[in-house]
Amino acid sequence: MTQYSLPDLGWSAYFRAQVSPDDAARAVRITSVARDRLFVSGPDGNLTLLPPPKTSTAAFAVGDWGIMTADQQRLERVLERQTTLSRRAAGTSAETQLIAANVDTLGIVTSCNADFNQARLERYLALASGAGCLPLVILTKADLCENAREYVRQAERLSPLVTALALNAQAPDDVARLAPWCRNGQTLALVGSSGVGKSTISNGLTQAHLATQGIREDDAKGRHTTTARGLFRTVHGGWLIDTPGMRALRLAGTADGIDAVFDDIAQLARNCRFSDCQHDSEPGCAVQEAIAQGTLSPDRLVRWNKLLREDAHNSAALHEARAKDKAFGKMVRSVMQEKRRRNR
Incomplete structure (x- = not known):
């Protein structure tokens, strides 16, 4: 045992x-x-x-x-969690779905091909920052890419919080480079789309043998996906949580994490003339001035606003759902108390 x-x-x-x-x-x-x-x-x-x-x-x-x-x-x-990774549940449900708890480092796995997506990475980075985890971007299929270093630079430019590395998940020596984040009781969780190599990395770190399949040539995605979360001992003395591929990561309650990832915009916004500046056409907008000067991409501003709106909407929906549940529970208890009173 x-x-x-x-x-x-x-x-x-x-x-x-x-x-x-x-x-x-x-x-x-x-x-x-x-x-x-x-x-x-x-x-x-x-x-x-x-x-x-x-x-x-x-x-x-x-x-x-x-x-x-x-x-x-x-x-x-x-016990009270040190870090909590969660999202708004998929579908129309206004519930929070727990992903993992007490994670030290969130390994965001993508690949050096068509799966690489800045907007998706920013979403995962906001999740990590909001949860209090260290973000680590793991770029797989480096051996199949002519310039893997460029993908690393793109990932690191997204936020000063990011550490990124490119590797071949099939090569044991490459996977061993993840040892600093999963040794001596530390916990590393892997998240990302299906087929980007999470299970292959998990195999290398734990010496387990999860079934994996090849890559479809038409869309550069794998067929295998992890279907359940589990905590596994790594060969380096720490722990690994391999999560199922997520088709949608709906943020809620992560406004601080979003601002941390988009710290460049948050800093600029503090210099706007008006405290309620929408960074659109208001006079004295420091954000729009940065865009005009070419020091800030307009697409990055669009992505920041989109994540903030989504987070606010999902957070409000969760709050409303909890309030309704609390009111319904109170009504049920009141009805039961009245029935007991009448039956005395």
């Missing part, structure tokens, strides 16, 4: 400060989330736990730390 100490699993002073010594003895980390149960790892090995009573497993994320009951049958509570 595989057993890891709490520090091996990523336990730090942040989590230790939240518990008593007795609770720390029952601390576990969630490695996978199923429909009705949680898979965890701790000093006692790998265990399967039920969630707390009246709590759905949707409330938990891979990477969460929690305290289990003394009989090791159920998770008693989850």
Whole structure:
């Protein structure tokens, strides 16, 4: 049976400060989330736990730390997360979907071909910054590109927060360059489109063998996609979370992260004549002046405004949905109380 100490699993002073010594003895980390149960790892090995009573497993994320009951049958509570990766759920649902928790570095995987997309990268960078994770852009298929360094430069120009590297995911020595971000209990999460090489990187870092398929020549995308999230031990002593390919990443509650990624525009906006400047046609707009001088791309301003509008819309929708749920719950409780009163 595989057993890891709490520090091996990523336990730090942040989590230790939240518990008593007795609770720390029952601390576990969630490695996978199923429909009705949680898979965890701790000093006692790998265990399967039920969630707390009246709590759905949707409330938990891979990477969460929690305290289990003394009989090791159920998770008693989850600890406050150091970082939280989430998005607005796909479709028309006004819900937040957890992606992963307590991630140190978000590895944003794209490739040196048609998959490279600045707008998508900025979206993932805003997610990382809003969550408090270090962003790492991993450019795959470098061996199939004539000038991989140009893709690295494009990625690094998107934000001063970015570290980018190009590699061949099929080459063990190249994948080993990711070791600094997944050793000594550190957690690296991989996100990106399907077929860009996330599973191949995961194989190299964990020595696992996830099924992967070739690349379609017509669109430079792979056929394989990870279908479930899991926390896996890397050969470098840290942890890896490989997420399913995301067709849509809808941001919510990440306005600060967006401003951090677009810090050049945010800094310019502070010098506009009017505090409520829309950076369109107002006089004294420092942003438009930068565009006129050629120091700021107008497309970058468009992408910044688009992300801010989307984030505001999704955040408002989530807030409204929660308010409706709270009001409905209050009404149900009131009706039940009235029924009990009448039946006395």
